[in-house]
Amino acid sequence: MRNYATQMDAAKRGIVTPEIETVAKKENRSVEFIMERVAKGTIAIPANINHKSLSAEAVGDGTRVKINVNLGISGDCKDYEMELRKVRMAVDMGAESIMDLSNYGKTNTFRKQLIDMSPAMIGTVPMYDAIGYLEKDLLEITAQDFLKVVEAHAREGVDFMTIHAGINRRAVEAFMREGRRMNIVSRGGSLLFAWMKMTGNENPFFEYYDEVLDILRRYDVTISLGDALRPGCIDDASDAGQISELIELGNLAKRAWAKDVQVMIEGPGHMAMNEIAANMQMEKRLCHGAPFYVLGPLVTDIAPGYDHITSAIGGAIAAQAGANFLCYVTPAEHLRLPDENDVREGIVASKIAAHAADIALGLPGARDRDNAMADARHKLDWPAQFALALDPEKAERFYNQVPPTERHTCSMCGKMCAVRTTNMILEGKEVKFCSEKGAC
Template sequence: MERNYTTQMDAAKRGILTPEIKTVAEKENMSTEELMELVAKGVVAIPANKNHKTLSPEGIGQGLRTKINVNLGISRDAADMDLELEKVRTAINMKAEAIMDLSNYGKTHEMRKKILEISTAMLGTVPVYDTIGYCEKKLKDITKDDFLRVVRQHAEDGVDFMTIHAGINRATAQKVKDNRRRMNIVSRGGALLFAWMEMTGNENPFYEYYDEVLDIFREYDVTISLGDACRPGCIDDATDPAQISELIVLGELTRRAWKKDVQVMVEGPGHMALNEIAANMIAEKRICSGAPFYVLGPLVTDVAPGYDHITSAIGGAVAAANGADFLCYVTPAEHLRLPDLDDMREGIIASKIAAHAADIAKGVKGAREWDNKMSDARREIDWDKMFELALDPEKPKAYRASSVPREENTCTMCGEQCAVKNMNKILGGEDIGI
């Protein structure tokens, strides 16, 4: 059936019920009318490229469940495409809502094509990573047309959202030079564009030719994820002049995108002390007119390499409880190496815990009911039901099987002194037998 709209936002503004809006409304237990209004305002995005045929769409934003993203992709030092595709399948099985292919080496087009053939999750990319290999040029020799050609290729392939670092213009870059940071710029895309501007003397092409970028996004119904090139890479750099000045630019770019019916997400920190997170979330939502906020972490301490899935989950829960809508997972391998499958699983679980904890705090419809069902199963000492309701059923099953109690309705920690069992008995008029 031929589309009579350009993007999900265009359809929502004109009162057209798209299949994607209908599906997301059902997933979120929300009326299509309410969801359509949120999409029309831009406070909810439904990333859904018209060429991604296997997609099961999800909504990101106000009033919806907090979603999580899984990063993967090949690099020069870790170019096993089969392993990365196994990560894709694992992420989908673990119900991650989004996957970002951050491949920056070799046959990136083939990698994207294979992901899009199998992925029901939305797919994101960062085209600037791909430009050097795609164009077979040195960074300083890449032109504005080269950058836009790669963006168009990703859109044609079916990518649902792309990170575009348009906020680091020459004025923002000067803020970085004038206010030296402990960790400088840690965004890969941001550092590449900063270097390109320094080497060429030109304005960031994604900022200077932003309208041309938006035209491509509108044509394919791609959601723009406005990258935070100046996100803090350590807690000491958080909420500094570069981060805040870039955020102001991102707010302006958000409203320009909406005028062209292009859906927007805004990316955020980074590393940040616990006590700064809530204020940052409020500032982002205010400056960017309520656009969905996509955060990497934030990691709340810098001293836990090997455990950064935990530092990220702490920050992610606080961020999402205070307004963030989309969490990019962090694995135990962060800052150390490309994550393997086990790292990825740990990162997904940590992020899903953070997202769900935040949904309870935000009062998202149905979030607390899941916990109440688990509590009922625990009171009834119904192990099978507990496993069924668990976020990761396999791990509790394995723990239970590894240490079998004498009595089935207890565990090996409390045994016959189990408070739950004994309260059930005494309130039922029975002797607890000890």
């Protein structure tokens, strides 16, 4: 029986939890480094007491940038086995987090399987599940009904939940007064906005925020304060609606910490490159250093089919400037539910962005794998290069598609490989390109 309520409660009281020990080892940091920041709220360790298969991860300043993979069942694609294959792939490829965004039918069967099998932390958006879980239309759902869904997800073992508590009446007024090119693009945010306008009531997650926190504290669930008013195109970035909601989220973060509930803040969205760094700094200031979880940001709106690239560009800039957690984007973003290949491409793109930021930030051990890759390339050790690659299968497949005639080179340069040439000269060997018969 543990003698603390949450990871934050333990850290404040100087108790070293198994999860704090785990992340300290993973991050090459001292236990004291992790514990001090968990106590302050600048690092979160999402770890539900009922998620028994979890291998804990830290999200926050001074730790490696983490990535999240979105999965789930929709009304147009009800292939549960395909979604589970995506889960296995995400885990095998090193994704630290999986969000179940299922919004069709009785989603708890898939979610329970996910929690049972996944060492990655699991997130959900209870608002997505409310209609299916309660079997009620939006207008029939009460504030207490929404809290029932939060309780159900927490009890099942979800490590963090996106709760759109910041889109209150004040934030809605700012959004409606200013206007937008794309309006609201957050699914959960749009549903809450519709519920508020149809019922005339305040956002239930804001009005009953203390009750939400009590539920999350009971199961040690981290609250991921959702950005219902995130920009859905670069023209809407950094507007009054987005910033007014961010101000609300900063206050909600402090209220959560007062109850020992860990916090992450969610951010944009779509945003031009020149605005990203300022937005990261603004979040750290307004939200008191809370870990920042961003979708992208996508740096242009004209690349459907390639948005894993637009997202990776924005994600790398954001992570170097202060973002701690990147939500992956696949090539299928804006077009359809991603298939397994889309998921793979999205994971690799996000991991590249996260890893590039880790290197730039000088995090302990961040360059180790790159240095090992450089050593393998120096030796022309192809098996070692494949093993060190973010996507070993693709690297080896590409190499073998056009096999080189010279055993240790690749088909790009062949015998004229710069590494081969330099190695031979430094080893005192003569470099020759032509055979004795004159063929070169």
